[in-house]
Amino acid sequence: AQSVTQPDIHITVSEGASLELRCNYSYGATPYLFWYVQSPGQGLQLLLKYFSGDTLVQGIKGFEAEFKRSQSSFNLRKPSVHWSDAAEYFCAVVSDMEYGNKLVFGAGTILRVKS
């Protein structure tokens, strides 16, 4: 079954510093990958997604992610973090089911931004 691992439970970065959140997936074929962000008490907002093609994907809020098949990774990056980026970030992969599919999420990474 498809799975996603986010190795870092918490990450703290200084405002203005660069950010990289790690995501590793387990999937035999080309995966469909997503990054979502969740602010406290809120739902999930899609940052970006990868299906195929260019391995560097641009998203909203200045985020980007790079798909690396050789490393089974889909890491999220941002060159300069803002205090408003503090939230929880989830990597997800589409998992096939008998009819259709579902999203399988990683455990999440909580981002803290210090001023």
Added chain:
Amino acid sequence: KAGVTQTPRYLIKTRGQQVTLSCSPISGHRSVSWYQQTPGQGLQFLFEYFSETQRNKGNFPGRFSGRQFSNSRSEMNVSTLELGDSALYLCASSLEPGDDYGYTFGSGTRLTVV
């Protein structure tokens, strides 16, 4: 256009009671999926509905059920509530199943079982 609307936002119930949560998808979206989010288990798939039919179900007991109406609105029901059912329940809608996987999530319903 309006996003995915989940009602109520917060709910407190007693063990043994039942609860019904509602999800109104984005206008034109016909597929609705439900997820449970807890600190211990994270985000887990509950079920997916399309055209008033349950297409898939996750690994949850039969106390969890749902349905979808002709206007694509969906409800999920949990009977005989247990303390462990306390969670944030998220609904996601998309045009059709697998439609570019354009899932849009609602803000969720926070259920507390006491």
